[in-house]
Amino acid sequence: MNIFSSxxxxxxxxxxxxxxxxxKGKHxxxxxxxxxxEELIHAADALPVMVFGSLESTKLADVHLPINVCSFSRSCFNSALKGDYDYLxxxxxxxxxxxxxxxxxxxRYYVRIPYLHFINTPRSTTELAxxxxxxxxxxxxxxxxxxxxKTISTAALNRAIQVYNDNRLLLKRVYDLRKMQPPLISGVEALEIVLSSMVTLKEKHNxxxxxxxxxxxNRVxxxxxxxxxLVSGSVMDNTELLKIVESVGGSVVADDWCTGSRYFWNLVDSGxxxxxxIARRYLGKIPSSFMLEQKERFGHTIKIAKQRDVEAAIIFVLKFCDTHMFDAPQLMEVxxxxxxxxxxxxxxxSLSGMAQVKTRIEAFIEMVSGVE
Ligand code: SF4
Incomplete structure (x- = not known):
């Protein structure tokens, strides 16, 4: 279907x-x-885009970073040093x-960007937080x-909430297509859809x-x-791993990561x-692993696994992503x-090491499906 290529x-x-x-003279x-x-950025008539990395070597970033920096952050920083984000x-x-x-x-030190802002996000959801x-x-x-x-008006914020909530509801409906047996869309397609929503004007994406x-x-x-x-992890900003999974007999029907269900699951209360x-929605959303709310996070994982008749799970732990490394053993148990x-x-x-990853995934899927 051509729509997937869009x-x-x-x-x-x-x-x-x-x-x-x-x-067009916009930011x-x-x-x-x-x-x-993102609603605030949209309401300021600017385009919010998630910064992704690439699977290329990170030699520019390696000059500045210690070896135990997570390879996603490293890769994004490398892309910025390379000039991929000079337009920001x-x-x-x-x-x-x-x-x-x-x-x-x-x-702040090495990338020439006119405006940098840091949001201090609490680790809990108490009223004080x-x-x-x-x-x-x-x-x-x-x-x-x-x-x-530009002044961000209440009307512009309400409009942005509407557009973003629409996007979330539509993405949920698309995700529901994976409940079917077999699913109507693949895991790779679902990931492409969510990732593209993070870099596109939401009206167009809707x-x-x-x-x-x-x-x-009518899909033929x-x-x-x-x-x-079910796949779980921190971020997945490329489709290479899911392509491997689905090329060796896996069918990814549920995810629990920041570039998937955790991104769009919760709505902003529009009333x-x-x-x-907006503030309540973001702090109270399905928590990422840096939050203390492990019970809520795992509760979401289990719920979507059951809803989608999952037969097995793969936890992708990005090297040196310590928040997920701490979570992984307990998530395995759950x-x-x-x-x-x-x-x-x-x-x-990175692309290096993918052959080894493929071997392990293939062996796991064979084990689950009982293939000798
Ligand atoms: S959550 Fe993990 S993957 Fe994401 S930036 Fe932090 S360490 Fe890296």
Whole structure:
């Protein structure tokens, strides 16, 4: 179906898309953590784009970074040093892990970007933490207004909430297509769809999602039936690993990572003060592993695994991503407790080592499916 190539194209041409936006005299703001309230950037008439890395070597970043920096942060920093993000008018991140915090300083020193902003995100969701986060989001709003030279009105915030909530609801409907046996879309396609939503104007993405949902019942070439898998991890900003999984008999029908369900699962409450509602939604969303709310995070993982009749799980632990490395053993236990075989796989954000990864995934899927 051609509609899938539209999402893929958005992803592969994301730098051009952003530059075209900028050519209209508008701002492009890069972000790197899903605790960044994109609605504010949208309401300032700027384009929010998630900063992804690449699977190339990171020799530019290696000059500046210690060896035990997570390879995703390293790769994003390398892309910035290479000039891939020279068009950004600003870069914003959140205090979600030590790697991200310290890399922010490196961007400040070595990447020439006019505006940098750091959101201090609490680790818990107590009322005190919500009050603090609201103050942080208000501070972000003020600084965005200065850099974009635009007042962010309540009406613009409400519009942004509507557009973003629409996107979340549409993405959920698309994800529901994976409940079917066999699923109507593959794990690779689902990842391309979510990643493209992170770098595209949401109105345009919503149009494409509506088209996809209208056309999908007539799909003539659905994905092949395979071992129904849940995948879990921190971020997955490329499709290489899922391509491997689905080329050796896996069928990824559920995910639990920041570039998947955790990104869009929760809506902003559209009936209340928009800034309060946005702040509450982001701090209270399905938690990432730097948050203390492990019970809620695992609860979400188990729920989607059960809803989608998952047969096994793969936890992708990015090398030196300490927050997920701490979580992984407990998550393995929780998943085994509901009867799922689990593979915990450490990987580098790079093409090297993929052959070894493939061997392990293939052996795991053969074991689960009982193939000798
Ligand atoms: S959460 Fe993990 S993968 Fe993400 S930036 Fe932090 S250490 Fe890297």
């Amino acid at each position: 999402f893929r194209d958005l992803l592969s041409t994301r730098h051009e898309v952003a530059k075209n936006w900028k050519a 492009v703001i890069g972000w790197s953590c899903t605790y960044t309230p 008018d600003g870069f914003v991140t959140s205090s979600s892990c030590d790697n991200r915090n310290k890399i922010f300083d490196m961007w 919500h009050d603090f986060f609201y103050a942080e989001i208000s501070r972000f709003k003020t600084s965005l207004e200065e850099i974009c030279r 149009d494409l999602l509506n088209r996809l949902l209208a056309e999908i019942p 070439n659905p994905p092949k039936r395979g071992v129904r898998l 209340s003060d928009p800034l309060v509602a 998943l085994k407790d509901i009867g799922l075989p689990v593979l915990c796989l450490e990987w580098e954000h």
